[in-house]
Amino acid sequence: MAFTNLQKMFISDSMDPCCLKILQDGGLQVVEKQNLSKEELIAKLQDCEGLIVRLATKVTADIINAAEKLQVVGGAGTSVDSMDLEATTRKGILVMNTPNGNSLSAAELTGWMIMCLARQIPQATASMKDGKWDRKKFMGTELNGKTLGILGLGRIGREVAIWMQSFGMKTVGYDPIISPEVSASFGVQQLPLEEIWPLCDFITVHTPLLPSTTGLLNDSTFTLYKKGVCVVNCAHGGGTLLRALQSGYAGAALFAFMEEPPRDHALVDHENVISCPHLGASTKEAQSCCGEEIAVQFVDMVKRRALMGVTNAQALTSAFSLQTKPWIGLAEALGTLMRAWAGSPKAVQVVTQGLSLRNAGNCLSPAVIVCLLKDSSNHADVNFVNAKLLVKEASLNVTTSHNRTLRGEQGCGEGFLSVALASAPYQAVGFVQGTTPVLQALNGAAFRPEVPLHRGLPLLLFRAQPSNPAMLSTMIGLLAEAGVQLLSYQTSVVSDGETWHVMGLRLRISDTGAFPFLATNPLPASGSRNTPPLSWGPGSRCWLWLSY
Numbered sequence: 001m002a003f004t005n006l007q008k009m010f011i012s013d014s015m016d017p018c019c020l021k022i023l024q025d026g027g028l029q030v031v032e033k034q035n036l037s038k039e040e041l042i043a044k045l046q047d048c049e050g051l052i053v054r055l056a057t058k059v060t061a062d063i064i065n066a067a068e069k070l071q072v073v074g075g076a077g078t079s080v081d082s083m084d085l086e087a088t089t090r091k092g093i094l095v096m097n098t099p100n101g102n103s104l105s106a107a108e109l110t111g112w113m114i115m116c117l118a119r120q121i122p123q124a125t126a127s128m129k130d131g132k133w134d135r136k137k138f139m140g141t142e143l144n145g146k147t148l149g150i151l152g153l154g155r156i157g158r159e160v161a162i163w164m165q166s167f168g169m170k171t172v173g174y175d176p177i178i179s180p181e182v183s184a185s186f187g188v189q190q191l192p193l194e195e196i197w198p199l200c201d202f203i204t205v206h207t208p209l210l211p212s213t214t215g216l217l218n219d220s221t222f223t224l225y226k227k228g229v230c231v232v233n234c235a236h237g238g239g240t241l242l243r244a245l246q247s248g249y250a251g252a253a254l255f256a257f258m259e260e261p262p263r264d265h266a267l268v269d270h271e272n273v274i275s276c277p278h279l280g281a282s283t284k285e286a287q288s289c290c291g292e293e294i295a296v297q298f299v300d301m302v303k304r305r306a307l308m309g310v311t312n313a314q315a316l317t318s319a320f321s322l323q324t325k326p327w328i329g330l331a332e333a334l335g336t337l338m339r340a341w342a343g344s345p346k347a348v349q350v351v352t353q354g355l356s357l358r359n360a361g362n363c364l365s366p367a368v369i370v371c372l373l374k375d376s377s378n379h380a381d382v383n384f385v386n387a388k389l390l391v392k393e394a395s396l397n398v399t400t401s402h403n404r405t406l407r408g409e410q411g412c413g414e415g416f417l418s419v420a421l422a423s424a425p426y427q428a429v430g431f432v433q434g435t436t437p438v439l440q441a442l443n444g445a446a447f448r449p450e451v452p453l454h455r456g457l458p459l460l461l462f463r464a465q466p467s468n469p470a471m472l473s474t475m476i477g478l479l480a481e482a483g484v485q486l487l488s489y490q491t492s493v494v495s496d497g498e499t500w501h502v503m504g505l506r507l508r509i510s511d512t513g514a515f516p517f518l519a520t521n522p523l524p525a526s527g528s529r530n531t532p533p534l535s536w537g538p539g540s541r542c543w544l545w546l547s548y
Contacts, residue, residue, distance in 0.1 A: 003071055003094050003316070006049040006302050012041060013054035015076060016291035026299030042066045052076060052294055053083075055260065055278055061087035074298060076290040077102050077281045078156065079256070080311055089312045092383040096297055096309040099155055101290030102281030107159030109280055110204055110232055113253035114164065117202070117230040118143055120251075122274045141201075144168035149196045151216055152206035153178040153188060160204060161188045172196055197224035204232040219243065242267050255279055313385040318363035327357070327417065330437035331364040333453040334419040334428045335371030337439075337461075347397040347422035348372065354404070354415025361400040368419055369398055397422070416440070439502070445495035451502050457487070460503040466494055472501075479505070 009023055011032040023030045033044065038060070045051060045067035052074045053059060059073055064087045073083060075097045088095050116122055119140035127134050148164050150157045153175035161171040165187050173188040173196075180190040191199075193216070203225075205216065217231065222244040231241065232253045241252055251272035260278055262268060268275050281290060293309075300306045307320040318324045331350075338345065350365045352358070369387040373394060382390050391398055399422075420427035429441040430453065438450035442461075451459075464471050472489070479486055488504035 003307075004302055004304050006071060006298070008048045009050040009052060009298065010044055010048040011052045012036060012044075012057040013052075013076070014056075015052065015054070016288045018288060019052070019076070019291035019295040022292060022295035023298060026295075026302065028298065028302065038063060045070055050074065050298060052298075054281075054290075055079065055082050057082065059083040059088070064088055064091055064093060072096065072298070072301070074098075074294045074309075076294045078106065079280075081256075085312055089386055089389055092381050092386040094310065094316065094385055095312045096294065097311055098290045098293040098297070099309055101293040102283075102286040103155040103159055105283040105286035106156045106206075106280035107163060109255060110156070110160045110206075111163045113232050113255065113274065114148070114202055114204070114230070115143070116274055117232070117251050117253050123271070146170070146201040147172060147199050149173065149200035149203040150188060150206065151175075151193075151196075151203065153183045153190075154206065157204075157206040158183075158186050158188075160206065161186055169202075172199060193221070194224070197221055198226065200229055201226060202230050202232065206233070217241065222247075222249070225249065242270065245270050245272055313366075315363040315366045316384045318360070319367070319384065324360070324363060326432040326435045326437055327360060327364060328367050329455060330417055330430045330432060330453065331367035331419075332371050333437055333439075334417065334430060335368035336374075337428050338368075338419055338421060338426065339372050339374070341426050342421050345372065345421045346395065348399075349418075349420045349422055350398065350400045351418040351420070352400075352402045352415060353418070357415035357417070358402055358404065360415075361402055364417060365398060365400045369396070372396065442492065442500050443495065445492035445498075445500050447490055447492045447500070447502070449490070451490050454504075458505045460505055461500065463498045463500045465497065466499045475501075475503070479503075 006028065008029045008031070011019065011030060012034060014034055015032075020030055020032065028050075031044065031048070034056075036044065036057075041057070042063055045063070047069060048067070049069050049071045051059070051067075051070060051072070054076050059082060061084045064070065064084060070093055072094045073088060073096070075083065075095070078097055078099060078101070080095060080097050083095060085095060120138045124134075124138040127138070143164070145168060147170045148161075150161055150171060150173040153161075153173050157173065157175070161173070165171055171188045172191050173183060174190060174193055175183065178190075183190050196203075203217075207216065218240050222240065225244075227248060228250040230251045230253070231249075233256055245252060245267075249272075251274070252267075252270075254268070254273065254275040256278055267273060281287065297308050300308070301320075304320065307317050310317050319328045338348065348368065350361060350368050352361050352364065357364075366384050366387040369391045370382050370384060373382040373387070373390060373396070414432070416429055416431050418427060418429045425443060427441075427443055428439065430437055430439050430450075432438070433450065433452075437453040439447060439453055440450050441447065453459075476486055485506040486503055487506055488502075490502050492500040
């Protein structure tokens, strides 16, 4: 896996010293330099596989496309708004954040912002500094008994809920990913957005800046709010929020902006707005925690121990699991087999079977896709990060399904994986024995015992009529003439009058030119020179299946 081959890192923003130490102790070469221009950063990244940033460095598409060796970008914080996620994903660059590092600091700041809005503390402070004593102007409101709407119930949203409940606030929320049962465990009742708006005295937003989350607060939704509602951390609403404030809504508190620093100060300057620079993670504790967390994530990834904080390729997280790794290997093997079998298929079906694989399709399907598209001239850089994006552009229809009922074969362990071409009668089925992926059947013809699929072991697959006693000796002789050593040999049961044969070989890739019949797909007519006397049915194929 390419992401484990990192050697050199670049840190472009200020980090706690522990970050550098952890990376170096993990065997990584690290260079640090801050306040670089775009051109200077591109030059520094030319020999780096990894980049660590905070919010100051904007990882734009220009930087991503120019950094030829870059494989992983790590953000020391929760937000990845400073990165072009579409460009990184398209190029197959992994993006990580630190989901735990600054959660508490950001949640505390949100709580303080809510309290400052309720009691107008910043405005009152500014008034006193101006020599005034204006008690009546700064009439506030208690938090006890008020309703707080939380959009985004991840780590920060959860901490905000727990903290504000201690002030007697009722908490409702919305999150398309977190289940209502989970949010109920920390005291948040989930409701549809249209039911949240009229209930809330305060609303706070803790969603990442994505197309699906942009515009949650808009001109239409503001018409549904209570007139005195206060909103926190929703500067992504921009002009919408300003218009709402001008229409009489109570106030807003901002510590994140679409443009940082903002050039348009109309929102910041409004008398009912309190704001600060992007300070969500600006505590000594959060900086230390984020620096440590992102460094540990990089080292764990390189050491193949774990992969955490992935934002654009969740399938990879499962690929690092000890239980899932052999199944990923099986998916890659079957995907490679399908590519060798059919070239450029248009439709593929990936089916998992067995209760233990009920959620495995999300990580096994990308592994199949990577091997189906690999070596294509248009998708040479396909990997787990960009597989789902590139498969759409390749017009390859991949369907994933799961059957809870396990097939009846013995020795299947915990489940089966099946990969089939929808437009042709090609199907391969396998499972994992211990930690070894095995091929169980081809086109319904079962292997007993199953064929081990060892990574890096070339396999020669072909099918022939079982009534030809000279077939095996002829094939072995041809391989010997080519200087290829036969390591293993297995056959399937008879299916449709023919038997599948699988040979494990020891050879170099350059050896394939020594026996051209292996590169012919399908084989020439029986009896041609260098062709064993095999009987080939419709759609038969013979090929050298190199390493997966």
